[in-house]
Amino acid sequence: MDPILEKIQELREELTGHNYNYYVLDNPTISDYDFDMKLKELQQLEARYPEYHDPFSPTVRVGGMITKNFETLVHEYRMYSLDNSYSREELEDWEKRVQRILGGTEVDFVCELKYDGASISLTYENGRLVRAVTRGDGFQGDDVTNNVKTIRSVPLKLKGNYPEKFHIRGEIIIPLEGFSRMNQERVEAGEDPYMNPRNTASGSLKLQDNAEVAKRPLDCLLYSIIGEKLNFSTQFEGLEKAREWGFKVPPVTKLCHSTREVMDFIDYWDIHRHELPYETDGVVVKVNSLAQQDELGYTAKAPRWALAYKFKAEQVSTRLSSISYQVGRTGAITPVANLEPVLLAGTTVKRASLHNADQIAKLDVRVGDTVFVEKGGEIIPKIVQVDFTRRQPGSEPTVYITHCPECSTELIRKEGEAQHYCPNYYGCPPQITGRIQHYISRKAMDIEGLGGETVALLYKEGLIENYADLYLLRKEQVIPLERMADKSAENLVNGIAKSKEIPYERVLYALGIRFVGETVAKKLAKAYPSIDTLRRATLEELVAIDEIGVKIAESVVDFFSNEDNVRIVERLRSYGVQMETSPEKLLGQTNLLKGQTFVVSGVFEHISRNDLKKKIEDNGGKVASSISSRTAYVIAGDNMGPSKREKAEKLDIPIISEYDFMEILQRATTGVS
Template identity: 70%
Template sequence: MTNFLYMDVLNTIQNLREELNLHNYNYYVLDNATISDYEFDVKLKQLQDLENANPEFFDANSPTQRVGGAVTKNFQTVAHTHRMYSLDNSYSKEDLLDWENRIQKVLGNVDLQYTCELKYDGASISITYEKGKLVRAVTRGDGFQGDDVTTNVKTIRSIPLHLKGDNYPEKFDIRGEIILPFAGFEKMNQELIEIGETPYSNPRNTASGSLKLQDSALVAKRPLECLLYFVTGEKLPFTSQFDGLIAARNWGFKVPNEAKVANNLQEVFDFIDFWDTHRHDLPYETDGVVVKVNNLHYQEELGYTAKSPRWAMAYKFKSEQVATELESITYQVGRTGSITPVANLKAVQLAGTIVKRASLHNADQIKKLDIRVGDTVFVEKGGEIIPKIIAVDLTKRPENSVPTEYITHCPECQTELIRNEGEANHYCPNFYGCPPQIIGRIQHYISRKAMDIEGLGGETVALLYNNGLVHNYADLYELKVEDILPLERMAQKSAENLVNGVGNSKKIPFESVLFALGIRFVGETVAKKLAKHYKNIDALSQASLMDLVLVDEIGERIAKSVIDFFENAENRIIIERLKQYGVQFEVIEKVNLNATTILSGKTFVVSGVFTQFSRDELKKAIEDNGGKVGSSISAKTDYVVAGDNMGPAKLEKASKLNIPIISEIDFMAMLNPN
């Protein structure tokens, strides 16, 4: 090919890509088609032919890639550069007033603006762009890491593959919700009904499931959209949440126009009241309003709790309610032995889903509502997610109705139930002999946030237990392919994947292993704190009640549960077996050649905007040199590192406590005293 012809083909390809990207943007983002579907398809086919004939011009972000076709057998787990937090929920305007009071205690009595956005009910996604190009899309997962679903996300036409303009950061993440509009959902269901298939239950679950389809061509056929709501990264070209939304819209993202700046909480309430009545006019599901402090600097000052940003709050609209008949009550046994009564209901439509069951919580709740089999009950979805019974229609109670007698023995192993003083739930004490508890503990052990064992799911765990192959999670490491093959639905490849997945779990870090053990009250956050403090399982197992209580954020209830766990002889035997199999029971410290102990024993609070460091870099420098980063100023704080625009409340508190306030230059001098 001559150089002239080479450049001519390349220019034609690039021009077609730009034109098709513009048509995609007009149609899927602006809802303003400027070309017919037929004309678009003709141009797309022309581009495909040129790309196929000239593979050297391949571009992963070409419009032709949106049709899908790539197959992903296993979705790779990827760590989020910036953690994806969940939101705290509020259900009343009083909750929002309390939230504002907490904010003002941190910031001082500053003038606050809020950005109000509708809370869309979809699948959360984080999309990374570098130099204006889409490079990765990752599901929320556990907030720290998620599944790489880039191939599938690229098929969603409202997501730009190339950004418009040139004022975007070199690299950033943008967060949004993958949603399925009502019209598209209904069309999909109608097509299923016509061929005699079962329709999908609701738009949210269908959107979420779409992201994990192995064939991206199937994803491309679904009318998914992505609504973007937050940009995170370094050196962002705006200083407020609302300006960030405007910037994202200008870069080509589909950002809902309903968002609005409120100058006070009354304007927030007005926004809530309007959309509480008009939300049913929207083309997609929404279950509330997200209220965010608009100023990004204030957001940094407020920071995060272990789970949520302090600068944002979700206001949930009042749940829908329906009446239906309670047909029976059954009882479930959890992995800790906790008994949960379940209401089996006459099927009823509620908030877009068919509801057949609801939690009754505990014996006290049943007694308080005087719930009986045969009653007509009112059901709602708590936070639009978990169905629950909120009241009984006594006017419709049958004449032969009898009060509900809570069970006295375990429905699975017939052991007499116990109820500890001060606790609401009944428990089955047969910890090592009750099948649902044993299966539940193993299912917890293999779960995503714990040992993350690929090739092994909850149903397979039950199958292994019921066939006598495992009796605790240590037995997993003795499984062989030939043991598994005779089981139902187990082929050679499935058995090999299971055994390999168990073997790979030996690389899982200690904090995840500690969570996987299933110690009562030891969740993810507590497991991380204990692992960081004790460094290994032996030190933790020998800790006294007082030692444990002195660990940051570890209370007496957690401490006693840890001690009880290690005092149990069977638990100790299982841990020794896991050690022999090579499971990680100590923290593997990352070697930092620049680390020192010069700040050892000192606690720092970081506040303000800095020029030499980002806030995260500053915090890392403190920890790398032996110091501790505090989330708030207290008598235990040794220094406050203050940048520009330090919050007045922090300044006042530091002054009252006579805590030294130093600049980032002073801090750098501390690291280099010579």
């Protein structure tokens, strides 16, 4: 071997070992000075001999790459949210539900601290980090791989016996000591300090220069491994494996055999969490067995096999100065409490939501009151109580507004709904700009170079009145706007033009039809692959679509029965916006399995679970996580849960293999019975 290459590889291995000892084990075996000297020597050798470049070298930790735009990537496995619990009773109720679904079999739990940071999904192939993606909306996130490679506790190459490919999830955090040091440096430099570690960690991942990311004391704590053919069968064993492979998994995780043990863990850390080097806001309790997790499955938003027990939120008192009313894009009115500024959970809070008229009446909130404020889920400030002992004599009960604060139209409140609405859909400015802002948003048309403030300015200047007007904007019209330079005007116009490539299902979501979120838009696009077929759909036909209720169906029919909406849709079509599913996407999609519900359970030999589910959905079938009398087939692989098998047999539902399923699909395709 070339002695130069031998020296480079020797330095890489040595520095990787020191990195692991220092940042993962917290047990340095070399001085910072000696480490820096060896790193500098390696950098010089790699610069002199570029033919020996290695994208996984310890030198990538230093940074030096610029990312102008962070590509949006779809998660191979969705990143779900967690259901929250705030009491022992709720935790016990959850355990009973778990036991009931699993048929009373013995269940062990794993308790992990809930880290307060930025969620991340890391993908490893053949032991190498190939991708790091933010949580985003759970379905897709931003590719921040180059930035995450600078975080020294994230292994670039793994040790030991690891699966060929897997994803590992965790939180990017900034330890409290490092956060304090960052702020001290900012204050000394005459800059404002950062408000809290969580937001600072999240913002760091989107810095364009990863050399700047490398300077920040970011850390990564891992807690969940996902993939096919994993070489372990429990959550606890998976965490132990992750440590062996080189990941930083906090040692406080505990295997518990009862709710009593779980509560002991929670009670301990509710007191001792303030001794930790990083922020935590609760405990995540998970069913330990992966087979049982598979049996329990998921709801639309969260796994049934996990629960986040939240520590009591920090609460402060302050004075309510006034109540203002905001108008949303749907016309919904939200009352907002304007508060005397107060520090709460690391941020200065000036406003809090009062939700609706019923909530104001329930709390008896009045202007001038001293109120208690906390962060719901540690994020959104809300008023939870009034300090009646400090109420001023002569205070008047709050009278909810009767007319829109923006356009003076009389408000309406539909029976069974909590919120008041402004019915002036086409004449109320916040509703108009709100719909346009929704249209350009990232999950919808994702128009680069155009933000909410610019939309408001374009509307104010009379350049746009609806989202179709965006496609008529010219660069020379935009340049005179406040804070708009030649390049930014060009980017805006180009971004609008590029949005014509956005697929039909996202266009449907972007239209802002009430109650039509991302998931519903996908279902509608699948059932009606063009805007014309959807426009002609009747209420009865829409309700017949799986998971489309009367409320959604009525909203869709109402939208297309309005001539102004139809005119805007036709204009969008004429400008080149996608109004039907592309032929490429339709290729391979059929209704062969329409009306049939499948449950997929176990580990499969020749096809991944995700691919199996995709085949079912591509052919018009539905995938459910639990067995019911409506289940057509259970597709079973190795390690199928015993309670699922028992329930399927009890309901006389066919249990088939992956090969049986492919044969059913083949017969349906050829028409052979």
